Amino acid sequence: MTNSHPPRRPYESLRRMAQAKQTHADIADAARRLFLAKGWAATTVREVAREAGVSVPTVYAAYTSKVGLVRALVDAADLSADPDRMIAELEAARDPRRQLAAMAGYDRRLFESAGDLIVVIREAGRHEPDLTSVYDDARRIADRTRAQVFAGWPDGTLRSGLDLTTAVDIYAALCNIDVYKTLCIERDWSPQRVEGWWIEALERELLRPAE
Structure with a gap:
């Protein structure tokens, strides 16, 4: 009897963790660039998401809010x-x-x-x-x-x-x-x-x- 389940990729959980860390870093870098270029008030979460190449929900999932982003940058x-x-x-x-x-x-x-x-x-x-x-x-x-x-x-x-x-x-x-x-x-x-x-x-x- 053959196994119908596809083989698990080794270190998949580590790969996902690394990707999540990179996404967090990309969002933070994008926020910093925009805050410095436009200021805090003029920068929106949507613009941060677009700059980072992610969705708006991804930004909120990673940092909760603009203030959460600032705390991470600090x-x-x-x-x-x-x-x-x-x-x-x-x-x-x-x-x-x-x-x-x-x-x-x-x-x-x-x-x-x-x-x-x-x-x-x-x-x-x-x-x-x-x-x-x-x-x-x-x-x-x-x-x-x-x-x-x-x-x-x-x-x-x-x-x-x-x-x-x-x-x-x-x-x-x-x-x-x-x-x-x-x-x-x-x-x-x-x-x-x-x-x-x-x-x-x-x-x-x-x-x-x-x-």
């Missing part, structure tokens, strides 16, 4: 800046100066790879409450990371009279997308030069001078 931007590298450098460093350098390096990589997207999300958030939460969540995570690092330093590391909250505020005032874009675009600095200046400025503003 996560991808974080990965592009190599947070694992920053964490490894923070763990390996015993010197606060090297830890500041690790964080500044992450910020430079983030702004270099996704600075334009960050600006689009922030500006759109001024009129779209859901996007406001996306930007604010990312900012709070960054602040918590810096506060955790600073809190682990020995007493007397921060400049005299500088409390933890103010130290985090000063870091945010120096290492942000506006400063990065001003120096790189308006003043023609290289990203590496910005990173080096950040490190020097952070040491000067946050750390007690060596005696």
